[in-house]
Amino acid sequence: MPANLGMMGNSALGDCTCAAWGHAIQVWTANVGQMVTPADSDVLALYEQACGYVPGDPATDRGGVEQGVLSYLVNTGAPLGGTRHRLAAFVEVDPRNPVDVRQAIADCGLTYIGFNVPNFLTSIEAPGSVWDLQPGNDAIVGGHAVIVAGYNAGGLRVISWGSYYTMTWSFWSRFVDEAYALADPDWFRATGIDPFGMSLPELESQMSAIKGVANA
Numbered sequence: 001m002p003a004n005l006g007m008m009g010n011s012a013l014g015d016c017t018c019a020a021w022g023h024a025i026q027v028w029t030a031n032v033g034q035m036v037t038p039a040d041s042d043v044l045a046l047y048e049q050a051c052g053y054v055p056g057d058p059a060t061d062r063g064g065v066e067q068g069v070l071s072y073l074v075n076t077g078a079p080l081g082g083t084r085h086r087l088a089a090f091v092e093v094d095p096r097n098p099v100d101v102r103q104a105i106a107d108c109g110l111t112y113i114g115f116n117v118p119n120f121l122t123s124i125e126a127p128g129s130v131w132d133l134q135p136g137n138d139a140i141v142g143g144h145a146v147i148v149a150g151y152n153a154g155g156l157r158v159i160s161w162g163s164y165y166t167m168t169w170s171f172w173s174r175f176v177d178e179a180y181a182l183a184d185p186d187w188f189r190a191t192g193i194d195p196f197g198m199s200l201p202e203l204e205s206q207m208s209a210i211k212g213v214a215n216a
Contacts, residue, residue, distance in 0.1 A: 001026065001027070001030050003127065003163070005023055005026055005037070005163065006162045007019065007162040008022045008038065008040055008043040009040050009043055009044050009047070010161060013044075013047065013061050015043060015044065015046075015051070015053070015063070015064070016063065016064075016144050016146070017047075017050075017051065017066055017145040018044075018047045018050065018064065018069060018078075019145075020145045020147050020160075021046065021069070021073060022037070022038040022042075023146075023147050024109075024110055024112060024147050024182065025037075025080070025085070025184075026159075027109055027110050027147065027149045027159070028109055028110075028184050028186035028187045029186050031187070032187065032188075032189050032191075036186075038078075038081075039081070042079045042080055042081070045078075045079045046072075046078040046079060049072070049076070050069045050072040050073075050076075050078075051064035051065075051069065063143070066112065066145055066178055066180065067180075070087065070090045070112070070180060070182070073085075073086065073087035074087045074088070074090065087182060087183070087184055088204060089182075089203075089207050089208075090112070090180050090182045090183070090207075091208075092179070093111060093179040093181050094179070095113070095172070095176045095177060095178065095179040096173075098172075101172075101179055105148060105149070105150065105151060106195075107194060107198060107206075108182055108203070109149065109184075110148060110149045110182070111147065111179050111182075112147055113146060113147070113176055113179045113180070114143055114176070114177060114178035114179075115143070115144060115172075115175045115176040115178075116142075116143060116175045116177060117140065117143060117175075118134070118137065118138040118175060119137065119138070119139045119140075119141045120134045120137045120138070122141070125161065127163035127164060127165070128163070128164065128165065128166075129165050129166075130155070130165070130167075130168065131166065131168065132170060133170050133171055133174060138174070138175075144160070146158050147159050148167070154169075155167050155168040155169055155172075156169070156172060183200060183204055183207060185200060188200045
């Protein structure tokens, strides 16, 4: 995948919940064939439809609720190249359980997360930066949605603001408070199975089981 994935409007608007979906499309399609990049206009349209943003009215640029955006993607779908692209399913993953987080990335290609942004992060936004703890400098200045498309012992591979970053596991433990596994048809489109041999219906079945345990 290219180094610059596009900000999808997030440089000027608080549409990170929708831009994260756009980057997810890039990851899924790149891994099964040719990368598809949603047009900024499609991401903006999703922000309008799912989050109530009205272009030209700054008072409506309030960001989005992750579960609300994901529910919209499942039930209605997002505009994508003149069609509607629907997410097959999503389920919440406990961010405090790193085994489940790693499994979600492996099975689904990524996780869609929300985290509290510490004030020091705005000074290290250069692509390739490492997001780590800075004790005594972690006052929260807002929230942010991104996708995590990989991991290793040293941290997680984050796509945000159109670029790649490394989030350490310590940063994750301190600031991440939402994580979701997403099942999308694009992840299975080339062969009907994911890289680990699981079909979309099988993944949805597992996600339903996880949801049942979580609700119980």
